[in-house]
Amino acid sequence: MASSAKTPPVYPTNALDRGLRLLQLVRDEGRIRVLDAAAELGIAPSSAHRLLQALVYRDFLAQDETHAYIPGPAMSAVAANLAWSRSLRQAAAPHMARLGRLVGNSTNLAIRVEHDIRVLASAIVPGSTFDWRGSVLPAHRTAGGKAMLSMLPDPVLERLYLAGEGAVTIPAAEFDRLMTGIAWVRRTGWSVSKGECDKTITAVGIPIRSRSGEPLGAVTITTHGPTSLVGPGLEQTIRQLRRARSHIEAEVAPSTAG
Template identity: 35%
Template sequence: MKNKPPYAIASVDAALLLAALLQQEGPMRVTDAAERLGVSVSTAHRLLAMLVYRDFAEQQEDRRYRAGPVWRAATPPEAPVARLREVALPHLRRLVDDLGETANVAVLAGADVRFVATVECDQVLRVGDRTGRTLPAHLASGGKAILAGLPDGERDALLEGVDVDLPRLRKELALVRRRGFALNDQATETGLAAVGVAVPGMDATVRAGLSLAVPTVRFARDRLPGWVAALTAAAAAIGAELAAG
């Protein structure tokens, strides 16, 4: 698990996050970038200008910015991820209001999952924003929920070359399929636990999962049924909304 370094440079962090957002979600206006980063429009404009200069971004005719040539070969389909985030955010907010813990939506990106939206809870001790970060899919709760729903051949191809005990993982994913949810008990970060479910009805273009991330001091097995029920309902609603267009 990668933790934010204590010597992090805010401007560098903002530029890298913005580059990742353009690559993951597609074109955005300067005002969109400012809102996503929580900075002024002038700061967002300066960051975009530097990304353009280094070919991490480029400006379209409609004046929106998109991922530049550096990202082009690895750029995933833009509209589905942006639409997923748009649809998922209200449901994440309701989860946080109802459950009091941080909620995330992530998409499968090769053998990893990439977080595309986070809504933090307001507790002093909480799991922070994961937007733009990646974790190994076989360790993250949402990632395991997604992997459990894949055909065996597709899943094994994704994990080829990954340092993982495949027989053991297959058994765990079979359990995930039976239960309908996956757990991450400090597998990615000490002191953090998470429960995740897959978003149903997603096609091969974008496969997504929802997760609730909880400090281990508040993680209680007797709360799992309520958490799973809320996550499953939210995932079903997101899937239905996306299918309806």
């Protein structure tokens, strides 16, 4: 059996260690402010602020209405434990990059874990949206999430969001909007999100399946504001998105999701 004794790392990375300490403090105390974080770590408030903002960027922390830092979605996210996610990411990478160049916007690859999506990869186009890699986002408010949820039967969706063990309860009106969006995905094959998760972001998405038809994830295109994703260029964007999806699905290993 492995020893439970812990020793400090031989070559500590101070910024990393301080960031991890902040996570421990928020985990155990529920919230922290910049001045308190600075005092706990013995650093300048400006340094504490940079560390806290980095953790917000990666979804480990969030800020409440008083600007205190609280646990973010990544803090409580369980391990996905999907052995095939790496091969999916590798298969998708070149096609996401090409898609981004063609449409002039950043692209993302996501998988679903219960009520959330995990962004596995981002192909960033300069001037478009920032790097979403590692983000944990509510599936019912994202284009990629709705694309993946559309592959579930209605009774499963009701158990996920309205009732049953482990359900994330959302207002009936929001569930109705979700089902309207899912009906759209089932009819057209693609999804859209306009400021639902981030008020500055518009996204379109399309689901990815394995060769046997099992749901794997989704590819999305994101941009700031409505712009071309919901304008005259939409038809061409969806055509390029579908082409990229076809290439990804053709390269995914037969054992993926098995």
